[in-house]
Amino acid sequence: MIHADLSEREAGWREQLWTRQIDDGRFEVACLPFFSYGICYRDVVTIDSNHLVSAVVQKSGHRTLRVALIADHQDRDRLHELLHGKVAETDLPHEWLQGTYLAVDLAPGADPAHLVAVLEPPAQVNALHWEIDS
Structure with a gap:
């Protein structure tokens, strides 16, 4: 470590x-x-x-999709469940931290478009923030 x-x-x-x-x-x-x-x-x-x-x-060529749910947002728990299900559907490796932070591994060639489409609407109403880092 x-x-x-x-x-x-x-x-x-x-x-x-x-x-x-x-x-x-x-x-x-x-x-x-x-x-x-x-x-x-x-x-x-x-x-x-x-x-x-x-x-x-x-560099490995992997990227990290990061999501931070707004802790005091009224839809946080619903969004957590939605995102958990969507990420599980993709079979992409992922980890949650404290139920509010999500990191998803995007291996070389992985297309995050399906997840981005799910993230955009709650991001537009400030229920979460997301980014992709390489």
């Missing part, structure tokens, strides 16, 4: 990343990062002496 430094957003913040060690200085990301921009599943990273990501040295 290593960490990505998120202190540019909030002092002391870090994201824990599960990895597979390739050799002494390189690690393959084995999870779906929720908050670490520019780091995706199967990317290869290096770390510093504090076990913090220092660089992405090889």
